[in-house]
Amino acid sequence: MKYLGTLLLTGLLLAFVSCNDFSKQKKFLPPSTGSVNSLMVVMNTDLWQGPVGDTIRERFAANVVGLPWEEPLFSITQLPPRVFRGTALESRSILYVLRDTTSAAYVSKDVYAKPQRVTVVKGRNEQELISNIQRISDEAIAAYKNVEISEAQKRFARSLNKEKALEERFGIKLTIPSVYRVGKEEDNFVWIDRPVQKGTMNIIVYEMPMNSLTNDSTFVKDIVKMRDSIGKKYIPGPNEGTYMITEKYFAPYVFPAEIAGKKAVEVRGIWEIHGYPMAGPFLTYIINDKENDRRLVIEGFTFAPATEKRDYMFELEAIIRTLEIL
Structure with missing residues (x-):
């Protein structure tokens, strides 16, 4: 009986060690590979x-x-x-x-x-x-x-932009690669961009009153009006009198979203330059920041003619989704 008990104990110990070894092996997986998307x-x-x-x-x-x-x-x-x-x-x-x-x-x-x-x-x-x-x-x-x-x-996170414009102006933080730089900074507007082949990738941030965009029946039109007013004020085109607007003939796509734990609206569409043949995609998040009594607007847009833009827009979305409200 003693010998049988020893055998059983040894078997249990071996099984325990084997299970532990197996669980350890499962944890040590190689890093995954593959191009974006x-x-x-x-x-x-x-x-x-x-x-x-x-x-x-x-x-x-x-x-x-x-x-x-x-x-x-x-x-x-x-x-x-x-x-x-x-x-x-x-x-x-x-x-x-x-x-x-x-x-x-x-x-x-x-x-x-x-x-x-x-x-x-x-x-x-x-x-x-x-x-x-x-x-x-x-x-x-x-x-x-x-x-x-x-x-x-x-x-x-390997190399981060350490500029403080977003923290100082809006009390927010984004995880942004160091290749991006602040290009324009005003009271209610910050523009950050980076060069890419044939163009630029851009992030803009501004605030709207909490009571704006409250009419469901005109919601999409009001978003377009908001974007166009900001474009006219802050985002000039290459010639005098030209500026960014929302593409006139196709309404943007609007989806519910959540950013930094807050309800938001995701807007995807095409921007163009009023009075000049330039255009590209944009991705806008309008975030309900009730604690600060504002709608926080963060937008990414790309200008890269004759270039595929899916992965550019994906990077901008990934950056915006790192939002922290401080």
């Missing part, structure tokens, strides 16, 4: 070339709203499962689609690398796969976007 799709080529692949492209390569021309949500690379190994496992965003004896769709976290999101879609036939992709797509897109924004924000 890229998606690795793992599925058989026959599925990719048929209706299942069409559904994936329809959902995950849909056009980003508020850009001057068509650009997809994600740049997709497709691999068959037999070659999904090595560095491909370390992709930051993965969509794995396979025929199976069960039907399922779910998003997992940090499976092969960290940070990482892996969406698995299973189905017994093509129709089940299509249905499951449609069902999980919004959740998966949100998961991919969140991990991309989080990763971008970590990269910003």
